[in-house]
Amino acid sequence: MTRRGDALVRWLDERLHVHRLQEKYLRKAFPVHSTFFLGELALFAFVVLVLTGMYLAFLYEPSIAEVDVEGTRLPAAYGSVLMLDRIPAAHLIRQIHHWSAHVMIVALVLHLGRIFFTGAYKKPRELNWIVGLGLLGLTIFAAFVGYLLPYDQFSVTATGIGYNIALSVPWLGEYLADLVFAGKFPGSSLIPRFYGYHIMLLPLLLFAGIGIHLLLMVKQKHTEPPAAKAHSTGGRLIGMPLWPQQAVIMVVLLLVLGGAVTLLGTLFPVHPVELYGPPAPETPSVKPDWYLLWVYGALRLIPGWMEVHVLGATIGSEAIGGIILPGLVGLALLLVPWLDRTNREKMDYLEPPTWRPARLGWGVALVAFIGVFTLAAYDHELGLSIRWLRAATVIVPLGFGGASYYVARSFARRRGVLSDARRDGSHDAVSPLMRERSQ
């Protein structure tokens, strides 16, 4: 560092004791592994979303009052996005915003998968697992809410379906739908309400949640790939220090992400509001974004006669597909740290997916389950019969889950992971890599 830089650091240090920050946080080690950047990617996508979102908020008009746009009466929100799209820079920034949302959710889902399949949710990190799931839920809600804002025919249809799903919640439906959607859909207060969620409430909750997520991560430290155990002395974490090495990687990742979403936004425009047109009485053939396709598929697969009456409430097919099924999946994920009863000691080294055949089997089964429902969203296009798909929701997860379980178990047996664990009487399996090293 230059002498001038030194002087600046000294000046700050005399006033703010920044060297203590350096000792405490800037030396934090980041383990190196090709799957350890997904959370960061989601974080940077969020940064891009906040920056582009602030820009868009300056051009957007949160109202459905009818205004005159080049001789046509249109809702002000729709008209403002139409006008925004005429400005090349604004159009590109809207595309980047939309694409970054997709990237953020992809990164979050992959991050979740990495944490799940390597057992990183185990003690002491159960709390951060729950915070992370909360962040995923908030992000999906923010994406759903943001989808309405252009107020075109597609977005109004999608939000209307959300309203009617909320209406189908047992006992609380009418109250909940009124509260979240500001009265009967689509009322004039709907857009201001959703705008409030999208630009104030949800970003603030996400900021707070991300803060907690990162603080817990710094406090509890990263988990490490098992190979690191062989190199570590005295239980120290091996990895790159935050400053300067990891910071450089982060900047590169941020720039690559920025470049990628710009390229995507330029080459593959999404949500063409002009083409979709303003809200109309007719419902277009619309499918939700990819992360909600499985819920949409479930709504198609669950038959109308599936209806239960409990304590004065009617739990219909729409509540089963739209609320209960996604709710159960969410609940199962929340309980994962307590459902997994293997190795309940404090865990700092990851368990590669094949070490825990049961977890792998359940995880693959869940992915297959969601996959079949996603496929059901395209039953018409793919020519799949509803009856076949209904059977597949049971058979396919069982098949894939069971096969993964048996394959992983035979791998584990062959490499001696399970037998070792049994002989030692310890639940902590030994890394095959370490066995190779010790020979």
Added chain:
Amino acid sequence: MDRRKFATSVLGTSIVGALAAVGSVIASIRAVRRSTGEAAVAEGDRLVFAMGANTGTVITRDAVQTGEAVLAFPQGKESNHDNLVMLVRLEPSVYAPPTRLEWTAGGFAAYSAVCTHLACTVRFSGEGVAAAPFSHIHCPCHAGVFDPRRGASVVAGPPPRPLPQLPVRLNEAGEVVAAGEFAETVGVAAA
């Protein structure tokens, strides 16, 4: 009461109070409601085209061919989406219960166009599909299928109940007129 107990009870009371205050503030935002455009279809309303080039013009007997259907609104009540009607014209002889035959006129039958599953606008198809080898009403959202000849009863898919029927008649000018209100709740019934 010692100091620790006092402090604890003050803290407890203020937490309960704060939660109650936050709860009632949240509950209050529910009260914002749209007050206009909620008039429901009633006896004597003339039906007008809801879509296309003739939007807003009154539908007459000659405007719809047998085997066709159009989306219609009661005149002057277009802002209430629940008033949207699928006006079907079929051979008068094909209708059978649960269609209320006295609510049809000259082959015209009117059903709510708001799907009972999740309130998307339904469509009419003059051609049959595997699940319904006849002219049918279907929903583009989650593939519900209704039979317009049989009271728009559910033939396939997730909708929990038929599309409510709206009584219609033809007046002296040959215009399609609502002869009453919807018999049942339109759209999604709250749980």
